[in-house]
Amino acid sequence: MKKPKFINLILIFILIFKTSYANELNSQVDQITKNLRCLICQGQSVYDSQSDFAISMKTVVKNKLDEGKEEKEIYEYLKNKYGEWIVYEPELNQNTFLLWLIPLILFIFGGLLITRKVSIK
Amino acid sequence: MKKNIKFISLLLSLIIVFIILLKGLNVSKDYSNEKLNSKIDFSFKVKKLFNDEVINIEDLFNQEDLSVVNIWASWCVPCKDEHPNLMQLKDMNIKVVGINYKDNPKNAKNFLNLLGNPYSEIITDKDGTKSIEFGAIGVPETIVINGKTKSIIKKFIGPLSNENIIEIKSLINEKT
Amino acid sequence: MSNYFGNYSLYIALIASIYLIIKSYIDTNINIKNLNKNLVLITSVQTVMIIISFISLVVAFIISDFSNETVFNNSHTLKPLFYKISGSWGNHEGSLLLWLLVLSVFLYIFLLKSSSQNIKYRLLTLLFQQIIISGFLIFILLTSNPFNTVFPIPSEGLGLNPILQDPALAIHPPILYFGYVGTSIIFSTSLAAVVAGNIGDSWAKHIKSWVLVSWIFLTIGILLGSIWAYYELGWGGFWFWDPVENVSLMPWFCLTALLHTVIVLEKRNLFKEWTIILSITTFSLSMSGTFLVRSGILNSIHTFANDPSRGIFILSFLFVLVIMSVTIFFFNQKKLTSTIKNSFIISKETAILVNNWFMMFFLSVVLVGTIYPIFLEVLNGSKISVGPPFYHNLLIPFLIPFLVFMSFGPSLKWIKDKLKKFEYNLLIIFLASILISYFILINTEKKFLLSVPLIILSFYLLLVTINDFFNKKSSLSQKISHFGFSLLITSILLNGLFSNEFNANMKVGEERKFNDKVIKLNSVNVRDIDNYKSLKANFEIKNQNSFIQLSPEVRIYQQPFTITSEADIKTTLFSDNFLVFNILKDDGYYNVRYQYKPVMIWIWISTILISIGGLLSLIKKNEKKY
Structure with a gap:
């Protein structure tokens, strides 16, 4: 069985972070x-x-x-x-709204393209 | 037909991108904020170089007129280059407020004794924070301030050239 | 001497290039059975000429021949031999010569390896590749000739920039260029295949090795760049979203998408148009990389000399290529329609489309972030900075759906799969990842909305990819690459969340507390070494159960006057201790930066794993052939 080994590994792994603090x-x-x-x-x-x-x-x-x-x-x-x-x-203003928006628009556009290429049947 | 429209519009947008990038090549990569009309908050206190007197920065500037501020240091080599030009301003009866940037007061005084003192007043800026109030990025830098609106109207980054001197002079004459 | 050799062999190569363009163009229009022997011969002559030219430059660097302007500007007799050699491609002129070298060598390999392919297709590839080669030759000869001479001959060179004397940086450009230039072959062959009308599964099979080769080199190239930034720049980071770094990442996203799409084309004869678009885009991005970096249009840590005429040339050349390929694509589009229209919603095809979808999104974020400031400044004169916060804000939220998707997408079957019955295995894995994340995050005050699901999902994906090693659904190469990728994401997340940093000014003998540690500056020793003054500090970092000594160094070079900080990094499998110090102007204080960076080494290891997966796939592919 692989599971017990798994758990051992995981425990060791967690211990690494025991002594570390987040950078708050x-x-x-x-x-x-x-x-x-x-x-x-x-x-x-x-x-x-x-x-x-x-x-x-x-x-x-x-x-x-x-x-x-x-x-x-x-x-x-x-x-x-x-x-x-x-x-x-960059803050969101009239100069930069396209900067933030273009990738999101492209993402939606890509999604629409995929739905056209995919069928449920 | 539809395909052709697609093709032509793609081609056109490519050409636009090309032109923009071509223009982008000629845009200066260095920092400049000449267009900025930034305001100065005149509420901080400063110390004078020669007599250690602490005063309000406001008192140094004419509230109605333009003032010239020059940031310098004795360790800064280009400052030596622009020094004769500053002396020229003094000869023209233009008052220049000096900000002594991160300098040793002794060296600063020696520097002025050796090369002449072009400033009407000199204040010290031990940690460089006062210069940041004036929107400066280093030494030397020369700033023309409108006392009425408390804003920067012109900024010269780097040593002043002869042309800059003429520009400063005409700015001040224009006003008066 | 070597100047003449180098220079004239480039002219001969240019003549060969023009001959090959004309000859291959004529040959594609007449029906011939076999590739004209002369074509291969002339190509090999051209390759040899370019090799001679490159060797001449390397020799000029080795013997410090300062009559050569490139050598004079970029080398110095005091440089170690290794850096003299690597200096030959560490500069603008030499790096372009290296581009050219790889271009022609790859073309030659292509001609040798493609003998089983359609003749028209081979001729067209030769044609397109020669167009690129001639463009680079003209560019080099007109604006960036590495063999310009200086007279009178100077006795010493100018180039001794210590920051550039680093092994990772020395081999980084060639590796990256192999990747970039590999995409040129993909570009040429895909255009050739469009014109010849042989886009399909057999072409996909043929082109896949080139995609893999470019992808592996690009991955390793990016890795070396990050390693250099981490060890040499001394800021403790490995990725700064600097434009020059972004430029290498963009073709990587595109190539990763292509790598997946080409498999669909090979197995299912689908996505023909999309594959071509990706091929063209990948190469255009690689070329733009060269343009953006070499033209000096970007603001970057990595300064390169800029000369506007160079920028104008590369830009124009790039656009000629792009417009040419767009035109070819549009007027041959009807040859590209697939017989099967749509793919089923739950299938590997769709999964790969979704993978491409995300890759394109990541690409668009990086692309827009990199060039938007240029556009804005040209169009309305305002200057903005687009830095790490922009990229993080847009990329990190999208990692969540991407990780979810990646945990099941790769195991779907071709054509049609069903939604699986509930799998206990996966549930256990999911619970386990929640548990791990809980124990990791409980020690911290940080409970951000985003970091919790991200950590859980990255562990889930990590465990799923480990679990995948025990089933037979996918190839070993894919398993390794995907495991490497999930390990990379997990390491980056943990590293980002748990790194902590101490920054203060300290005197010799001073002690400071930081978290549960005590940092002490024991001593600073000043010594004169060869061509620099060395200030070596000794720090100790203690806590209850560990004691580390770190000795970072500051080097003061006189010619040219540069101060560099050599960080001292103690690496273990679990964490890195990174310490760097700087001299301050006054009163014997030093600026000290200490960083604790967990799982740092796993970022490198996982990237290596990703490329090993690619390498395995390449080997397996070639084994099948013979």
Whole structure:
């Protein structure tokens, strides 16, 4: 029988995660700066970069959080200064609704195409 | 017939994609936010470089007029290149507020003693956060601010060229 | 010397190409029984010429011949021999020469291997492939000649970029190119088959090896790219949704879809049109990859020198090819209608359609995310960034139905299957996966709406694919690939959910607490080595039952001035401990990033398993033939 072996394996596997924590302890600064583009780097996030700009930006984000600003407010504040380019997650607006929508439309379209190619008989 | 329409529309859309990508080749890949009319929140405090006096940033700027802000550091090589141009602005009686970016005050003062001081006021920015308030990304950078609307009307990333100086001058003359 | 050899052999290859285009075009219009011997001969001459040219470049790199501009820009006498050699294709000019080399070698192999096929089909394939080859030859000779000379001859080269001196990165481009270029053969043959009218099961059988070969190389190529990013970039991630990475992923989705569709064509003679569309798209995506990367139109971590004239050429060439293939497709479409119209709803055919459906969706997300910013900027001047959150938001929810579907789709029968009677086996597996997920997730505070069903389903799929090894419903190669895939999804999910990260500035001697661990920076030793200054740190990471020492390094190179951080990674079967540090400007502090990444190694292993499945299938296919 294969089942008991299975269960043993599974138990060992679970134990790996026993000592690990989810990353909920990551500070909010990290979370926000991961979503910010380092404007003077090549495709790096502020979080990943060690450039002067990124280091200052981390401080700014920290200060804003200390002032009690919400994540959203900080993004708005920075977008006002640097444009939407600084945020990695494009918000839904008239410029970007197609970005979010095209894949979904294609998915529905594909689904319709399949139903035409498939019969129940 | 139906097939032809399909074919032609596909061809047309391919051509449109082609043209867009062709144009995309010429778009600059560097960061620029010249078009942005971003506002500055003038509610923070700053420290002056020479006498360590803490003041409101608001007090440095003319509420009715345009102001010029220049971000610089003694360790920044291109800043040396643009320095003569800043001195030129001073000769034209244009006030420039200097922001000393992540610098050692001693080195900064030496730098000015050696090359001349083009600034009407200098404030320090030890951690670079003040520069971010002005929407800057590094040194050197020069920003023209409208005091009335508290917004940035022009931004020059990198060392100022002679043409930039003329542009700044005409901006300020236009206003007055 | 080698400059002349390299340069002139390219011209000879171009002449051969033009001759072959004309000759094969003439031959397709007259009725002949056998392939003209000259055609094969000239093709082999062309291949040899391109090989000579490539070897000339490699030799120029090995002997550091700085009279060659490419060598001067990209090599240095101090480079180790291995990186001198790999440097020859690590740059724009050399990489295109490598593309060209693989193009012609693959064509030659095709001609040798296809002798049993219809003559018109072979001629047309030769024709289309030569069009591609001549395009690349002209491109290289006009805009990116690797044999331009510099005078006076410099005494030292400029290229010593330490980041690019990495074994994974050295072999990554050739492997990826084998994959990309393999799709060119798929493209040419499918167009040829459309014109010759021999799309069908026998063609599918013939083309399947090429699909498999490209797919295996592409998979391994992407894997090597991720491994490089993980070990060398020092950010602890393996996939950044960077445009250059996306560009390699797009043809992969398409090729994976094609790999499944071709089986339907082989077994059931269905989906002819769709197979052709996929073949054309796959190659167009591979070409666009080259365009997007080499033209500098993208913002990416991976910087490449850009020259607009190059971009214009590749773009125009790409569109000529696409418009040519679209035209050919439309005007030969009536040859493609299948005799059987629809497939039954519960059947392998439908299952594969659904697989394609998802693959196309994933593809569209990546494609739109990659090029939308370019379009937006051209059309209304606004600049936006499309980063990881976009891809995650759109892809992850769709993983749920995809995983459900993948757990039963592959075991359906051809033509018509019935809904199975309730299977106790599957119920047990499902309960087991809920139980595992429960025990894993109970330790965490994270109870996201999405992560719970995802973890459960990924375990369910994993167990189902393991269970499948005990039945005889599918081939071994399929079992291994599907098992590898479910393992990959599971590992990525667990890795993403349970990785944790410590980021702080520390001094020597300082100790910090992180979760249940204590991180201590023991020392930083400064040493001068060959061409760089090395700062080697010693960290210890302790908790109740483990003690790890990690020694990351910062290297300061003087020529050109670069600072690189070498992460230290301790890998076990269960988890990776990743530590990287950076120098800060002031006061003896170092920026320290420590990451705990569970099941990291399984991401690599599972990807290797996926390709092993493909490899098995390829071997089995060739065994049958002989």
